[in-house]
Each structure stands twice: as structure tokens, then as C-alpha cells.
Amino acid sequence: MTQNFTDGYCGRDLPLRSRREFLQKAGLGFGMIAATDLLAGENPLAARKPHFPAKADSVIFLFMHGGPSHIDTFDPKPLLNELHGQPVPESFGSVDLQFTKVDRVPLIGSPRTFRKRGDSGLEISDLFENVAAHADALTVVRSCHHDGFTHVTGQNWMNTGWARVGRPSIGSWVTYGLGSENENLPAYMVMLDGPIKAGPPAYGAGFLPAVYQGTVLRSQGPPILNIERPGDITERQQRKLLDLLRQSNEEHYAARSDDSELAARIASYELAFKMQTAVPELADLSAETEATRKLYGLDNGETRNFGEQCLRARRMVERGVRFVQIYSGGRKGGAGVGWDGHNEIDRNHEQMARSVDRPIAGLLTDLKQRGMLDRTLVVWGGDFGRTPFTDGAEGGGSNRNGRDHNPYGFTIWMAGGGVRGGQVIGSTDAIGLRAQEDKVHMHDLHATILSLLGLDHEQLTYFFQGRDFRLTDVGGGNNLAGRIV
Amino acid sequence: MRRLAIFMLLVSASALPAARADTQAALAVLEAECLGCHGAAAMSGLDLRTRESVLQGGSRGPALVPGDAEASLLYRVLRGVREQDRELRMPSGKPALGAEHIAAIASWIRNGAAWTERPLDAGGQWWAFRRPAAREADIDKPNPIDGFIASKLRARNLEPAPEADRRTLIRRAYFDLHGLPPAPEAVDAFLADSSPAAYAKLIDALLASPRYGERWGRYWLDVVRYADTGGFETDIYFPNAWRYRDYVIRSFNDDKPYDRFVKEQIAGDEIWPDDIELRGGYRIPEEKLEHLEARLGTGMYAIGPVYHEAALDGRQLRYEWLTDAVDTTGEAFLGLTLGCARCHDHKFDPLSQRDYHRMMAVFAGSEPKEIPVVNKMSQFGFYSGYPRLLKVEEYKAAVKRIDAAARKRLVKQVEAGFSAEVLAAYRVPRGERAPEQREQAAKVEAALTAAGLKENAAGRTARLEYTPQERDDRERLLYELGKAALAANYRIASATVLGHAEVRYPVRMTSRGDYRAAGERVAAGFPAVFTGGREQAATQEPASGPFVPQRRKALAEWLASPDHPLTARVMVNRIWQGHFGRGLVAAANDFGRQSDPPTHPDLLDWLAVRFVEDGWSVKKLHRRIMLSEAYRRSSLPVAANAAADPQNEMLWRMNRRRLDAETLRDGILAAAGKLNLKMGGRPVVPPLSADEMQGIWSPAQWPVSLDPAEHDRRSVYLYVKRSFPYPLFTTFDAPDTSVSCARRNVTTVAPQALTLLNGEFMREQAKALAGRAEDPRRLWRLALGRDPSPQESERTAGLAPERLALLLLNLNEFLYID
DSSP: OBOOOTTTOTTOOOOOOSHHHHHHHTOOOSSOOSSOGGGTTOOTTBOOOOSSOOSOSEEEEEEETTOOOSTTTTOOOHHHHHTTTSBOOGGGOOOOOSSOOGGGSBBOOOOSOEEEETTTTEEEEGGGHHHHTTGGGEEEEEEEEOSOOSHHHHHHHHHHSSSSTTSOOHHHHHHHHHOBSOTTSOSEEEEOSSOOTTOGGGGSOTTSOGGGSOEEOOSSSSSSTTOSOOTTSOHHHHHHHHHHHHHHHHHHHHTTTTOHHHHHHHHHHHHHHHHHHHHHHHHOOTTSOHHHHHHTTTTSHHHHHHHHHHHHHHHHHHTTOOEEEEEESSTTSGGGTTTOOSSSHHHHHHHHHHHHHHHHHHHHHHHHHTTOGGGEEEEEEESOEEEEEEOOOTTSOOOSOOEEEEOSSEEEEEEETTOOSSEEEOEEOTTSSSEEESOEEHHHHHHHHHHHTTOOTTTOEEEETTEEEETTTTOOOSOOHHHHO | OHHHHHHHHHHHHTTSOHHHHHHHHHHHHIIIIIHHHHSTTOGGGOOOSSHHHHHHOBTTBOOOOTTOTTTOHHHHHHHOEEETTEEEOSSTTSOOOOHHHHHHHHHHHHTTOOOOSSOOOTTTTSGGGSOOOOOOOSSOOSSHHHHHHHHHHHHTTOOOOOBOOHHHHHHHHHHHHTSSOOOHHHHHHHHHOOSTTHHHHHHHHHHHSHHHHHHHHHHHHHHTTOOSBOOTTTOOBOTTHHHHHHHHHHHHHTTOOHHHHHHHHHHHHHHSOOOOOOOSSSSOOHHHHHHHHHHHGGGGGGSSOOOGGGGGSHHHHHHHHHHHHHHHHIIIIIOOOGGGGTTSSOSSSSOOHHHHHHHHHHHTTEEEEEEEOSOHHHHHHHHHTHHHHHHHHHHHHHHHHHHHHHHHHHHHHHHTTSOHHHHHHHHSOGGGOOHHHHHHHHHHHHHHHHTTOSOOTTOOOOOOOOOHHHHHHHHHHHHHHHHHHHHOOOOOOEEEEEEEOSSOOOEEEEETTEEEEEEEEEOOBOOGGGGTTSOOBSSOOOSSSOOOOOHHHHHHHHHTSTTOSSHHHHHHHHHHHHHHSSOSSSOTTOOSTTSOOOSSHHHHHHHHHHHHHTTSOHHHHHHHHHTSHHHHBOOSOOGGGTTTOTTOTTOSSOOOEEOOHHHHHHHHHHHTTOOBOOOOSSOBOOOOOHHHHTTOSOGGGOOOOSOGGGGGBOGGGBOOOTTSOOHHHHHTTOOOTTSOOSSOOOOOOHHHHHHHHHOHHHHHHHHHHHTTOSSHHHHHHHHHSSOOOHHHHHHTTTSOHHHHHHHHHHSHHHHEEO
């Protein structure tokens, strides 16, 4: 599908040729107005048919901010434990890293215990005991890689398929391709644990129209920026103001009734008014049962925050939100470093994993119980993985028991959305430094996610700066979708 | 235009022998219609540039059987052939070629499909690569612009809309030239002035005001992806970006000739190399200041995104800077998306990857440099006061010594909890610890981290305890530190401009945009399509000996030449777009073959030619456009035209436009009577609401301006932080500053309504507007430039003034300019 929002995005414009294009120009807000006949079916966020039958309708992307270690979680490396304390064997070669000079640091084994789980015997470490109970639902991809060895570039790669800013995030591409199922809520929602390093561009629409950008749902204060009426104005007063506004705008429109943008703007106020009810309702967890709250770990201080976000994610998907992203370990989580275990990684990961393990397992259980897991794709990952050797360039053999960033080989996993569980895709080398077999680049992962949603990554394009852009650029050749469902 | 060119070729070819005429006509069709995909891009493997490659064909087999059109795929696909289950018809996705073109191809094949001596070339035929033609309008009108438009309207049988009423006109002109609403008094005066020259006088007055440069400078800042920081995690601050921003505003206000504006930005330093030495007095000679001003223009190349990760490899950092320079230059001045040729030959335009690298070589050897903008005496003044700075350093160090002592005591307390053996292990240097010592040391380290005494990402968080003596000393030192800091100067006022690097690295061809895959060395030059298909060096450079770089100078002079096919057209089109919301070429940064040709090619060319004749005066261009009938037309619908040209491509009326982000904010501040018109200087950092602040990674990088009056400055002066764009602006479609923006998005989304209804900024402004008058009718006049109707007055009578003000600022009538 190639859509052109032709009148007025940066870089290229075409004259507006058709009524449809003209109406799209209005870029009608999340879920536009069924009220105005004129605009029926012209909403850029109207639910659209995928390119081919989809396995999943929505995505929940769990993002471990800072970069979780694959070799301490989902990618066991027995040889690494044997080589603990030794220098990196020369046969593994060198890589560019943020801080570390590979030839000056020792390997460190994983202090975690890996066990075979479920019927499939998938090996998962004791950092994720609760998630491990769902092993037979997970497809673990151990051969992921990209080129961004700093946080911002890693987060950009994972989210936008490009190191630098300016490209649309995957959630934006998905909503651009599929639209939304709920006109009163944003189609693409993001929950943060404090600010993230890549900032809003990580969930931004890039060069796509702003209507496709991720909307942050906050855990404290107003759930969406400016969603709350100012304290000194009652709902009735606001309703009256909106009625007067509508009346004046309609009079203004009467003489300009060929301008659908004016109509769209009139309707956007009605939608805003409805959102003022729909969004707080979405965010409010009081209607959830005690059992559900417990399932997500809301009864525990360590898991409450991420648990609430996972629970809200389920509520979003229930209400037709297309793409949900939850970050663990933003500025407010994990002592300000998130999953970025340069120092004392074991302690760091123990703390971080404790805060997400039960909520994630609870989410999987809950989705399954409600029959939603089949149509909801859950993805777990982070900026990148971590190195098998200690962190640090200075004075040979730093002993901070940390690991540096490693974009050259790391793990993500998927569950639900038609994905067959209990399987492993690809592998890293014997110490977990580089992806080795069946390598899965970010473009491949993105192509896979799009495919599961029924979108052909080569057809989902947008014309900008003189050419058709894709989420997967010129990659995506190793699309896993055909193999893992 | 494109079809016209082919038609003309057919006509002129009629004098030639029949076979040769056939050949020329057919090859012209191939060049104009087919080479975009089947030239260098060779889609489906088919390359139509040479006879051999056509005979060889592509993935569907040979394309040509000389003498037999029906057997030639090249001919058959023009009419459509069935292939398996679908129809194959060329050009793909476009309307079929006209019958005369198909006939020309058929006839040529039947005559043996002769070729010319040269390969075909997609570029030469494209309108934008040929010089503008100075053709006059067919219809005579006082303003020739109207003559060109009238011919189109007549040909399409469209009825021009009547002139807009004067209240609409003055509002349109104010927002267009100043980005601000007219004051009620200005509206009254204009309505009362019945002289025929009243409107022209208004335009002249608006053009003479400094508000004009702030409005139109902002458009240019979009084009050059202006920002005050470099983006990414470090988001480095550009202390001097504002000097370039102010330079742009001044340039528009001074009506600097556009050719000069181009030259200054690309090569101010190479064309006007100078210093600012004094000559026997305190005043810097005028000419030197002019040259300094010209150099400020090159700041355009010192404000791009700085890909922080690339700093780890100097080659990559340089490569990223060069590609940004080439891409921005291409889009801003040439109106071409050169960026496509970074990784491979341009698929649609005759721009090769080699061309791209030759342009990179133009900028190679240049780099941003900081230069003083004050004279030597003032620089000496700074160094004469330097000891004050040392005093500041001394007080800082003294405070830190006290803190260090207090921290040391705390460390001792923590360490006291461990055995001597563990502590001994901890004191062993890191690399030399035995395994069990590592574990022991880790315990100490963990305890120190927990106590906030170790540096980590969260910083040292320990709360230090001071002795009474220390506390007294510290307070006194802090006071002295403050006094010393107030008296000290921190830097010599400087600008960041382009200069020349001490080491010049050669530019080599790269593969797929990977700087590491370096190939053969490339010399500086311009795209070959502009130099008759031959590579021509930008400059003659000595192989050895002293060398004053002149590469950018050559580029600047080439671009600013009156003969350049693109420079004037691209700028004229930008100005037109600013007035009508859409350019004569809709894609203002892409005049290449992927874009639709101009809606009014003759008008575009005429404007470009006149622009150059007028000494590249942008203000004269504004005046010419704004005095036209076309500009003054009403934006209301004309029923008769609705079907024939619903998008108003032929300009039978004015386009209605929504205020862009900055104009919306400025317009609201102006209506509220709060706009602070102070010009220039360091960017203003506006306060953020607590909710907005939640989204920023590094709050320390958002140092809010403490003077509240600063918060009401015009939007063009607000801090543009790449990693955290100002939320109000993002909501209203401000551009991403990573690349050049030709034209703003216009989206209509519910969060905009939420922002304007519930946002803190709006509540403050509504309050301020409400406070401006007792009489509610005056509020209507301040916001909308008109009185309320009796019905409007009646139904809003019960509203509190603040609510009425909020209502007015939310009206479509306020946000849209008729």
C-alpha cells in the first residue's frame, strides 16, 4: 500500500488529485468523526485491511531501556563460564564498542542458572522464573544484530530501523498501514518509566503525518498531556463552551463548506471531549479484580509500576489500540541507569528483572485466559545485548563486573500473535559476542512483525525526499514470519 | 511542458529526412517517458539508453525487433499486453502515452529503429534543467502575473473569484508578511482609507517592518533545518547558532539580493576573506564588518545534526557532516533531492553517485570554526580581565575541597563496617585482585554505591555533613564565588562559521553510503547534467604549493549565476508557496522528474527571469505577487469551478491556510497584548509544564530563561532543541529538524484541540486577552479584527471574559486565514 498524504508534508507534495487525497490532507485526528457524512471512510486512522490475512491485530512491545544482557537471560553460554577471567580468544576478533577495548578485558561468565523449561526445553535463566513458565509460548530469536552501539542509536535501530533520528517508528508504520479500531483513543500508545535516552523520536512519526505518532500515557498526573480540564472549569461549563465554539465554527463553515479541513477541526473538538472520558477510563484500574491485580504484581512495590503498565496495555488492546509500547528502566527506573549494566550487572539485572518478570508473565497469562493472546503479538527486547567481557577501556582488566553494550549479537523474544512457542531462532557464537547462525537484522525483525500483522514490508512505503521509504530500508530478507507461526 | 517539448521536436523534425525524423521523435519519447525507470535504474533489467541494451532487453527478453513493431515488446507494452493474469502496460502506474507518441515509436521500429550517436539522457529534456524562458503572458493585464493566470483560467473555463473584502485583505497581508494579526486600529485605518493606493501603501509598510524578516526568515530556517543543538544523546549545544538565525532575519529585512544571500551562506569566507582588525581607532572599518556579516551566512553548515556516535571515528564524523552539507545544499538551493544519489545513481533524476561525491568534495576541507566577532582591543580586554576568571576557579576549588573532606569522612564511616582483610582486598588495584579479593572488594564497592558515594549514572547522591566550621567557610566561599562570577567574563563573543581544516582528506567514492568502503578519489565538481554531461572540475587546484581553497566559492558563483536554471526558480517558487500555501511547483525541494511539472510553467519562468532582472530582490517579488489580482482574490468557493478544479490548481481563488505553529503562538500572544518584540540574541528557553518536563531526558539541558518577559518573545527566537522539540510546536506540525523542510505538514488532530482548550499557555493568554478590555466586543476585535454579530454577542453574553477569550482563540476563524 502506498498512501500519499499529498498536500503538505515535508519534502514532497503533489497537487491534490482526488477528493480522497484532499480529505486525507486534513489528517483527521485519532479516530475521526463518524458524525460527518462528508468524511465517512476518509479517516487516515480508519481501520484498513492488511495486505494479506493477519495473524495478529495488535502488538505489545516490551522495551528494556538500557540494553538487557542476552547471555544472562535467554542465551546460555557454557563456554563463557569456562573461560571466565581469561582474555577474549583472538579467534573472536574485535568489535567497535562504546567504552571497551576488546583486547584489554577479561571474559566474565554468567552467574545465573539456566534451566530447560516447559515441554520444549527452552533454556531460560533464573532472572525470568515467571516468564519461563510460559516458555512453550515463546519464540526466542538469539541472532539479532544491528550497528548502533550507543543507546540512542540502538533505540533508534530497534524502533525506527535506522541509527539516526527522522525515520518513523514501527508503531507509526503499523498504524499508517492498519489504522485504528477505536476512534476515541490514540492508535499507538507508549508508557514510559521516566524519559528515555532517544526521547520522543523513538516513538515519533518521523516523516509520516503526525497523526501516526505514539501518544504517551502517563502513570502519574493527567494520563495524556492536556487531557484534563483545568480545575476551575466544570464539565458543564466546558460543554457549554464547546457548544458555543461549535455554533460559531459551523456558521463560519457554512460559507466555506467545500473545505473539509474546517469540518475536521470542528469534529476534532468533539473527539477531544470524548477522549477526556475515554482516556481516564482506560487508565483507571479500579475495575480490575483483586486476582487480576495480583497476577500483574500490583500488590508489590517492586513490580507495581511495570505491572500497572502491562495491565493498561491489556486494556488498550481490548479497546482496539493497535500498537502499545512499554519501557522498563527509563530515567526513573533502575537508579537512573535502567538495564544499562556497565557496573555490577548482576545486581542491576536482578533488580530490573524482578520489576518486570512477574508483570510480563501476568500479562501473558491474562491475555491467554481472555483468549486475546492469539491475536496479540508480544515482543520483548531492548537497545541491544551486552558483551561477554567486562566493561571498560582504562588500564586493562577493569573489575566492575559489568558488561558493555553489544549490538552485534543479542536476543529478543516474541509470544502470541500466531507465533508458535517453544522455539529458538538463530544463535550467537560460543561466547555470545556476535550473531552467527540465521542472523536476524532489525530490518528482518521489523519485516517479521509487519508480516504477522498482515503487512508486506516491501509494499508499506511512503514517498519522502524524492523516494519511497520503507521501515525495512533495503533489508528484511530474512523475514521469519513464514517459519515461526 | 514535457509533452510540449516532444511535440515541438516532432514539428521541427518534419524538415528532416523521414527516417531521421522518426528516430528523433521516437528517442525523444523514450527520453521523456521511459528513461526515468529504464535508464540508469534499469528496472526489470531493461536499460533503454543504448541500442545494444535495448536489443539485449531485460528480464522479459529482448525489447526490440528492428523492422517489426508488433514483435517488439517495447511497442507492445505501450498498448498493453496480457502477461499471465495481469495486464502489463507502460508507463507503469501512469496514463498511457498519447496515440501520436505510440505511432512515432511504431514508425521508428518499422523503419529499422535507428539510433543517434550518443546514449539517451533523461536529464537534458527535463524542464527544470533548462534555462527559464522569458515569455510574456498571452493576455495583457496590468500585473503580468494575472495575464499568465488568466490564460489558464480561460483555457479551463474557470471563473476567477471576486476580490476579497478589505477586512480579509488586511488580515491576510498581516499574517502573510508579519505572522501577526493586525491591531484593531490598523484595520480601522485601512478601512477608512479609500485612496486607490491604500493597499499598495499597506504592503510597503508591512515590508518595511522588522516583523517581516522574523516571519520570512522562519521559512528559510525550515529549509536549512535550523536548530540550536546537535541532537542525539549528547545533544550538543551550538552557542552561536543564533547568530546565523539573526543573520537570516537581517538578510530578509535588508532585502539582501538573493544571489548574495546564496553566495554568503555557501562561501562567505572564500569570497570575502577578511579579519576585523582595527585601523587606527576603535571602530572596525565598515567593509570588514560587511565581510564578517557575509561569513556569518556560512553558519548554515554549522547547525546540522551532529551524529554523536560518529565522533568515535573521525572518518565517519566527517562523512556525516559532508553528506548533511550536500543534501541540504541540494534541497535548499538547487531544489533537488541529491541525497538519493548518496548510495546509488539517482533512480529518477540524472544525478549519479559520482556527482554526489563530487559535491562532497566541494565541502571537503571545510569545517565549522569559531571566530571572534569583537575587535582585538576587546579581545585584549577579555584577557586583561582573565585573572577574575581565575578567582572564580579558586573559589570553586575551595568549595570542592571542603566537600571532598566531608565525603572522605563518610567513606571512612562506610569502610569502618568491613574487616581489615576485606579493606585490604579493596585497596589492591583493580586489575591485580585475586578472584576472592574481587568478591571482597565488590562488597565495599556496593556499600559505597548504596551510600551514594560512588560515581554512577545517577551521580554521587550522598548527602554530605559538614562541621560547623566547614559550613561557615562554605557559605562564605559560595558568596565570594557568586561575587567573583558576576565580575568575570567567560568568553570572547564569537560566531561559528565555515573555515578550512588544517588537513584536507580526499573524498573517495563509497559504496551504498558506507564511508568505510572507499573507492577511487573524486575531485570537486557540479552534477554533470548541468555541464553538458561532462565532468568539469569546480576549480583548478595546484598539485603542490600553498593553496587557498576556492571550491565553495566556485559552487556559490555557479549557483548564483543569472543563467542557472534552478536557483531563481526554486526561490521564486518558495516565495510563491509562502503566499499561496502551495508553490507553482508543489514540491518546493524537488524540481526533479519525480515531481509534477509546474502548474504555471510560463509564470514560474517569467517570475524567475524578473527576479534576476530586479537584482534578486525578494521584497520586490513579494510586492509583485501581493499586488496581483490573484493574491487579492477571495478564498470563498465559486460554485461553477467546483467540479473543474476543486483543488484550485489554476488559482481561481486564494487558498485558505491554517496558521503554522509559530504563527499560532505569536498570533495568540499578540491578541493577548503580551508579545515582546525584542529582537535577536541567545535563544529563549520557555518554561515547560511539569507534565511536559516529564518527557525530557536531561532537564539540565533546558535552562529556562528567568526573565518572564522573555517567555513572550516571538517564536522564531525560542530554543530549538533537536532531541526535545517544544511540545506546543510539535502538536501543530513544526518540522523535524533532521533534514530540510520544504513545507509544513498540516494535520488536524484531537490533541491540538486539547492543547488549545486545556493547556497552561492558553489559559494564561486567555486571561491576558480578557484583561485587555471591559467591553466584550473589543475582545472580538483584538482576536479577529471584527465586531461580533448581534447573535454572537447575545449567545456569548453569559460567558466570563476569560472563557470568551478562550473561545475566540479556538475559533476556526482565528486559526485559518481566508
